[in-house]
Amino acid sequence: MINVNMSRWLSNALTIFSILFIFYMTILPHSELGIGVSKGFINLNPFLIFNQGLTYSSLVVNDFGNILLFVPFGFFLSIRFPQLKLSRVVLFGCLLSITIECIQLFMANRCTDIDDVILNTLGAFVGYLVWVGVRWQMNRE
Template identity: 40%
Template sequence: MLSQLRFKGKQLVLAICYLGFALYIAMAAILLFFSPYRQANRTNADGAVVTDVNLVPFQTISNYIKASGHINSSVWVTNLFGNVLAFMPLGFFLPLLFRRFMKFWPTVILVFVSTLAVECLQLFFHVGSFDIDDIILNTLGGAIGYLFYKAVANISSIVLKGKQ
């Protein structure tokens, strides 16, 4: 009886984790593609759609750091740290829920490919901008999320061993 309760408890925790992952994906899609700010097509004086593209690594990051004393801090903090924080949950959920992502590199590669896909879709649909620095920061966020998962997994295994 007790083992059945433990099994059902594990199933409940797993279901909550999958639900959290699904909510994260849905919220990320809404924020990245459907928020009012991103829906507004930027046009020039002639009415042509303006597409922002940055293919120079660390250019946007450098620009924000250089201008940090001249612009509202919420702008550069949101852009730099927001990009890192936005993909940390992906790096955490992947190894938690999918066995093939238990290792660092498969997780980081999928985060990179996911970020690249998001940036390409933003470019194609003229929503937001394509920025190589976003890819760098998002991938860093996924890597940090993975490392956080590993730390939590190690701590929980130590705690569980201590209870036995």
């Protein structure tokens, strides 16, 4: 059995690591993924990507990538603060995403996109649901 202090330390570390990883992926360029290498833009039209046609790159890197990026954040935040309700985890995911998009406004090769906020928030939501599933499974045993 893991002692309570070790468990708290680990949940803090994993939550902080998930936030740092999000900043690493969203602020620094990653040419191998095509992130941060072209001229930046601002998109305030929700779901514009669907109107432009889906490509493998936009679907995998942009859409699924933005969702997957925030799943650990929603999951580890829920572990660290088990009293948080779904609405709070989603709110914190949304606020973190908005913060990143605001920072990207001032970066020449980064895109500020409302779709990123929507998809990142969805990722935090999925992370919360994964935590609920894991907690339910652990309580069954």
